[in-house]
Amino acid sequence: MAVEAHATAKYIRTSAQKAGLVLDLIRGRDVNHALATLRFARKGVARDIEKVLRSAIANAQTKDGFGGDVDRLFVAACFANQGPSQKRIRPAPMGRAFRVVKRTAHLTVRVAEKPTKISAAPAAAGADAPARPKRAGAKPKAKPQSRGGSGTAQAKKTAAKKKEAKA
Numbered sequence: 001m002a003v004e005a006h007a008t009a010k011y012i013r014t015s016a017q018k019a020g021l022v023l024d025l026i027r028g029r030d031v032n033h034a035l036a037t038l039r040f041a042r043k044g045v046a047r048d049i050e051k052v053l054r055s056a057i058a059n060a061q062t063k064d065g066f067g068g069d070v071d072r073l074f075v076a077a078c079f080a081n082q083g084p085s086q087k088r089i090r091p092a093p094m095g096r097a098f099r100v101v102k103r104t105a106h107l108t109v110r111v112a113e114k115p116t117k118i119s120a121a122p123a124a125a126g127a128d129a130p131a132r133p134k135r136a137g138a139k140p141k142a143k144p145q146s147r148g149g150s151g152t153a154q155a156k157k158t159a160a161k162k163k164e165a166k167a
Contacts, residue, residue, distance in 0.1 A: 005060035019080035
């Protein structure tokens with residue numbers, strides 16, 4: 001059974017779209033590589049995401065059934081949901097006012113443990129594996145027809161006709 005843990009940081013002062021750009025960089029990676037990526041990312045929200053990732057790793061270590069090897073953890077899922085927005089007023093020319101929206105986001109990172117590989121089972125299964133059955137009603141794939149390149153049969157026939165006409 002693989003151990004799974006998550007951590008969430010709420011009301012982070014950034015937009016969910018900006019946080020999503022950084023979260024896309026670490027999704028599916030092992031935690032050490034993800035931490036290194038966040039360390040050198042040139043976005044301000046990367047520090048907040050790094051904190052959440054470290055918290056998720058710590059949560060996984062305290063779970064029952066954890067193997068103890070942090071190197072086997074990877075980022076299973078990470079996403080940013082939109083939080084509440086603060087509306088503010090900014091003075092504008094001629095007595096008008098512009099609205100400023102200060103957005104927040106809820107950052108969630110889920111880590112999971114990679115399953116252990118059993119070395120004996122795949123070797124035996126690959127040797128005597130039966131042929132995969134075909135789909136019912138499946139048609140054989142047709143080869144793509146060429147549109148008349150220099151090495152096609154049609155081009156050779158045309159070249160032969162030209163030679164006969166000259167002779």
